[in-house]
Amino acid sequence: xxxxxxxxxxxxxxxxxxxALFLALVDLMLLALLAFVFVxxxxxxxxxxxxxxxxxxxxxxxxxxxxxxxxPETTHVTVVSGLESRAVEQFDDRFVKIDAHGEQLPAExxxxxxxxxxxxxxxxEVKTNDGSWRDAEHTxxxxxxxxxxxxxxxxxxxxxxxxxxxxxxxxxxxxxxRHCGLNGWRLPTQLELQSLDHPVNFxxxxxxxxxxxTRSGQYWSGSENKxxxxxxxxxxxxxxxxxxxxxxxxxxxxxxxxx
Numbered sequence: 461x462x463x464x465x466x467x468x469x470x471x472x473x474x475x476x477x478x479x480a481l482f483l484a485l486v487d488l489m490l491l492a493l494l495a496f497v498f499v500x501x502x503x504x505x506x507x508x509x510x511x512x513x514x515x516x517x518x519x520x521x522x523x524x525x526x527x528x529x530x531x532p533e534t535t536h537v538t539v540v541s542g543l544e545s546r547a548v549e550q551f552d553d554r555f556v557k558i559d560a561h562g563e564q565l566p567a568e569x570x571x572x573x574x575x576x577x578x579x580x581x582x583x584x585e586v587k588t589n590d591g592s593w594r595d596a597e598h599t600x601x602x603x604x605x606x607x608x609x610x611x612x613x614x615x616x617x618x619x620x621x622x623x624x625x626x627x628x629x630x631x632x633x634x635x636x637x638r639h640c641g642l643n644g645w646r647l648p649t650q651l652e653l654q655s656l657d658h659p660v661n662f663x664x665x666x667x668x669x670x671x672x673x674t675r676s677g678q679y680w681s682g683s684e685n686k687x688x689x690x691x692x693x694x695x696x697x698x699x700x701x702x703x704x705x706x707x708x709x710x711x712x713x714x715x716x717x718x719x
Contacts, residue, residue: 553578554577554578554579555575555576555577555578555667555670556575556576556578557569557572557574557575557576557670558572558573558574558575558576558583558640559571559572559573559574559640560573560639560640560641561640561641562574562640562641562642564576572586573585573586573639573640574586574639574640574642575670575671576719579655580652580655581718581719582648582652582716582717582718582719583640583642583716583717583718583719584648584656584671584714584715584716585634585639585640585645585714585715585716585717586670586671586672586673587671587672587673587674587714588673589672589673591621592621592622593620593621593622593623593633594639595620595621596673596674596675596712597675598618598619598620598621598625598712598713599618599619599620599625599710599711599712599713600618600620600625600626600627600629600630600680600710600711600712600713601613601614601615601616601617601618601625601626601627601707601708601709601710602614602626602627602680602692602705602707602708602709602711603615603616603617603626603627603628603629603707604627604628605628612684612689612707613626613627613690613692613707613708614626614707614708615628615629616629617708617710618710618711619710625710627647627680627682627713630713630715631645631646631647631715634715634717639715640717642717643717644717644718645715645716645717646682646715646716646717647680647681647682647713647715647716648681648682648714648715648716649681649682649683650681650683650693650695650702651683652681652716653679653681653695653714654695654700654702656671656695656697657700658700662698662699662700663676663698663699664676664697664698665697665698665699665700666697674697675697675712676696676697676698677696677697677698677711677712678694678695678696678697678703678705678711678712679694679695679696679697679711679712679713679714680692680694680711680712680713681693681694681695681702685704690706690707690708691704691705691706691707692704692705692707693705694711
């Protein structure tokens with residue numbers, strides 16, 4: 461026990477300064493916070509999810525529609541929010557089935573050759589799985605010849621049957637055969653092709669009810685890269701993302717024609 465200047469004894473409380481006491485309390489609060497974060501991080505993730513879900517209203521969950529993929533190779537389950545559900549409805553209203561002669565069909569028609577896109581005001585080709593020259597498995601290199609005879613890309617470097625495996629030959633055959641009664645077939649632009657991106661579906665990222673046999677791979681667009689004549693844009697229908705590819709490489713193909 462120490463003595464002050466007057467010779468009186470000072471208690472223990474007198475030894476602790478107010479500032480030191482405040483800092484000690486702050487240190488204790490920080491330690492408690494760090495301990496809480498540490499325990500929460502170590503807490504099993506499945507248990508944390510249960511805690512969060514227990515705090516949510518079960519009646520709200522009952523109103524969320526559940527969409528199951530019909531693709532036998534896809535095992536994921538997609539929960540569709542209200543906003544996404546409305547987007548899907550608007551997306552479905554966009555398309556009309558078309559027969560081989562260009563006539564409109566009811567939505568429940570079991571067979572169709574093209575799809576009218578009322579949003580983009582174009583007609584899309586529907587692929588086949590019958591081994592014909594329009595089979596969905598086939599791939600094509602990007603190739604064109606302009607009015608002056610200048611070539612771009614690489615001819616006949618894909619993997620297909622019955623025609624030269626490049627985009628120019630494919631479009632020419634679509635117009636020669638007047639598929640769905642049309643002769644204005646061409647490659648879609650990058651934006652047109654990417655507009656087929658579905659709000660919910662992926663792998664393939666497209667409305668499978670109207671576009672069956674779509675492959676989860678890259679499809680050529682007619683949009684060239686402005687920095688190089690050797691490059692063009694493709695859209696990957698496993699995720700709906702656009703990529704720049706060398707024209708000599710092969711991709712799938714879906715032609716489009718004006719209404």
